[in-house]
Amino acid sequence: MSLVKLSLQELQRLFTCGEISAFEIARAYLLRINQVEPKIKAYITLTPKDQLLAQAEALDRSLKAWRKTEPMMAMPLAIKDNICTEGVRTTCGSIMLEHFVPPYDAAVVEPLRQQRFFLLGKTNLDEFAMGSSSEHSAFGPTKNPWKLTHSPGGSSGGSAAAVAADECVAALGSDTGGSIRLPAAACGVVGLKPTYGRVSRYGLVAFASSLDQIGPITKTVTDAAILLNVLAKHDPRDSTSATVPVPDFTKSTKRKDLKKLKVGIPQEFFTDGLDTEVERTVREAIAELERLGAQLCDISLPMTEHAIAAYYLIATAEASSNLARYDGVKYGFRSKETRDLLDMYCQTRAQGFGPEVKRRIMLGTYALSAGYYEAYYGKAQAVRTLIRQDFDAAFQEVDLIATPVMPTPAFPLGEKLKDPLQMYLLDMYTIPASLAGLPAIAVPCGFSSAGLPIGLQIMGRPFEEPLVLRAASAYEQATNWRKKRPVIR
Amino acid sequence: MAITQAEVEHMARLARLDLSEQEKALFCEQLSHILSYMDQLRQVPTDGVPHTSTVIEQSNAFRDDIPTPSLPVQAVIANAPEAVDGFFVVPKILENP
Amino acid sequence: MTYEAVIGVEVHAQLRTATKLFCGCTTTFGLAPNTQCCPVCIGMPGSLPVLNKRAVELAIRAGLALNCTIRLSNRFARKNYFYPDLPKGYQISQYEAPICESGSLDITTNGHAKTVRIRRAHLEEDAGKNLHEGDAATSRVDFNRAGTPLLEIVTEPDLSSPEEVDAYLRALRDILKYLDACDGNMEQGSFRCEPNISVRPAGSSDLGTKVELKNINSFRFVKQALAYEIARQTKVLASGGVIHQETRLWDPEREVTVVMRSKEEAHDYRYFPDPDLLPVEISQEWIQELRQSLPELPAARAKRFVHDYRLPEYDASVLTASKDLADYFEACVRLFPNPKIVSNWVMGELLRELNARGIPAQRSPVSPECLAKLLQLVDEGTISLKIAREIFPELYASGKDPETLVHEKGLTQISDAQVLEQLVEEVMRQHPAQVDQYRRGKEAVLGFFVGQVMKASGGKANPGKVNELLRRKLASDTPSGS
Known part of the structure; x- marks a missing residue:
């Protein structure tokens, strides 16, 4: 079996016991990337080959004397290009930051560097993580490894596609309204959005600060737990970082049953707009949860239908402010030959941002502007409270909630570009957990008749990632979906 | 709710976006479409419902007043479109904010 | 309108x-x-x-x-x-x-x-x-x-x-x-x-x-x-x-x-x-903790200065405008318990030097202890008020101890009766006409004699003692030439 097919857990084991060298890992992944990247276009920036091989050789040399390894040592990862990496350009998929080289590492990158991981490259995304298809990137779309004419989902489409196409063993993504879970589902891999506050946002380029969260995209649920062990930590540099104990998440993936767990099935997630194949597949997956010992409960989350409206007001309002810093003064793109300061601002931002980012800045500016604040932004914040209350009530009854991730399987590239609202509606099942700040995982649960992956979403109470991981892992081990891999051609 | 061309222009100015005539027309149509979808929120009774601006149920994330190293000035201006003598340079500022 | x-x-x-x-x-x-x-x-x-x-x-x-x-x-x-x-x-x-x-x-x-x-x-x-x-x-x-x-x-x-x-x-x-x-x-x-x-x-x-x-x-x-x-x-x-x-x-x-x-x-x-x-x-x-840590504020402190130190309101407001200066004043008064004299010196000599250099009282080269010692020297009669004023700028510039400076410069006041008597007699001998005038009842000439004696002593004669000695000598001695 090829080295690049291994899971993070398997690769760790082989490397730790010395069966494979860092050099072999690096070489295998470089080869794989060389083969498939021209078709997939998962990466915006790749680490130069020589640099990576030199790093691997140095690592092997230092281990010759005394083989002491760290969990992420020599593990070849990809990082979404909205997470700052010192000395490596971080573009956010935007002309605006095409040449931006951060002078610092994001909080999540620090432990990886300390443990001497391999940064294979920075992955493609919808510009500033705004989108659900990875088509809104200034560097062109990423292709779905299962069908190259289709979108890998978004916005962490590059990370999900890279994992699915074995172009990295695991990847970091970010999720604001579904940006980890949607592409994970569309690419047939595992994607975990942790509880808001579980992982430091320091160094994650902000889209919507009250919603953004970094999480793992991996081949298995256990891999997600392994990576979350590295990511989850209180960080004093992020005021919204949670001061809660961090357990060993891999422990939760060892149990194989769901006994004594109550799983809620919210009726509002199975209504019009849900593709029949997706519905059937997800309902089968839920039946599997029952076979594993879970007790199923029909529940209601009545505010679900308003989640998209609330989300797109809150997220765009925050984004309109977060993206004000891109003004051509301190870093990034500046339009040439402008008349004066005002013209410099307006041209820089008009040329530096793509259409979707501009659309959202406009919408968010409107939602916050005098006369509309209460009707739009204020209203959305109140509805957000009601959505949280829905979940609070539901979690009195059940331990977990299972739903679809995306209303359809992956869709053809270009299909939804013309109609922004249709694109927004793709997030209908992922947004509620985002607004409530809950942990939620996407785990593969089958395929459409066209051979495209379908995902199951499992949500939990705040900071109950262990329970979410346990259910997802038990389900994964009881099914064989993970064994089916895309053939890239 | 429909958004007018004048409102689109006002928002573009607030957001410092120079929009072409086509973009203005397109945004006018698209934002109107999106906003009419948002108008469903009006049906939701929210009198007396507190606003959620963050879901983190913590407070007082403080830092002690102890200096930490600043970046070297070269790193501060390294990404600047234009810089001179350690300063960022912008087109002449004539107006006050 | x-x-x-x-x-x-x-x-x-x-x-x-x-x-x-x-x-x-x-x-x-x-x-x-x-x-x-x-x-x-x-x-x-x-x-x-x-x-x-x-x-x-x-x-x-x-x-x-x-x-x-x-x-x-x-x-x-x-x-x-x-x-x-x-x-x-x-x-x-x-x-x-x-x-x-x-x-x-x-x-x-x-x-x-x-x-x-x-x-x-x-x-x-x-x-x-x-x-x-x-x-x-x-x-x-x-x-x-x-x-x-x-x-x-x-x-x-x-x-x-x-x-x-x-x-x-x-x-x-x-x-x-x-x-x-x-x-x-x-x-x-x-x-x-x-x-x-x-x-x-x-x-x-x-x-x-x-x-x-x-x-x-x-x-x-x-x-x-x-x-x-x-x-x-x-x-x-x-x-x-x-x-x-x-x-x-x-x-x-x-x-x-x-x-x-x-x-x-x-x-x-x-x-x-x-x-x-x-x-x-x-x-x-x-809030309570912070409230308790608040210092006495200027208005309250000025009121207290008027009440406790019997200072004019003007003095109190000048001294309390900055915490530094008020602290300085109080430290000095503790060592030299004559508030009005201390106030005059702080508002006069000290502030003149500090303001000229834009230095806060806290960093004054003349410490409250030092100023108190200087005032003590005047009070004891070791130096005259005039000399104290004259040497203040030097005290400020050098940061020396007042006693040391006074000694180094030989500025100690002459209070020794024998030395003063010699000076007085010498002056009377040189100015017989004025002696006559005095003895004929023109007492205003006394000022002239004091000035001459001070001049002869290089300003170091104790003016009080000189005064007293002159009155006695001019009154008791027989008229010159008779």
């Missing part, structure tokens, strides 16, 4: 923290451009703010000293606008809910007392600095100041003259300095004032259209700019014109206010709660 001015004042006081409001960069003034910057304070992508606890404490202390109500639950908001000195495209500030509200400050102008109501005081971050050079087509930006904590203190429109505004600003500055909350330096911009002013017919209860004044960076300019603006508005109204609501800049060269060029568009700052920061919950215990 006569007109009256209605004035409110906004002060931006830089809080005296070691680091910025949301990052660990230092706040020292005057360093090389962009050397006090980090990803947070230049708004780099991905950076996040973390609130400086000390800044919150200083804001609460200032609020308590200004008799404000302290808000228990606080949120920060973003004020969105574009300007090159604003790194993030928004300023983190407080909007609907300021940390301090409904306070007051008592002022006295020409013996007339007034209570100025403080509407609010809130925390926010300072912007960087834009530099414009002559005709260059570009401006330069320095972010060293960006993120420095500010307390914006806003009064109700309770002031009615430039003198009252001056008194308010001085009282506010003194308090903030007492609290060690702000260094109060208008020239360096750590204490910035923006008055808003309108004029109306005297006795009217309607408010006129108000004008905001900016670019005022000294106490002198405050008075000048307000006086100018009152005259300007009065003239406009008196001639039937209208005042436009606008912001005007003080031009110190031409001594006029001019309309500020500003964006034509109406401001829409789109304030909303900053999702990067958590609520600040202030407990009653915390």
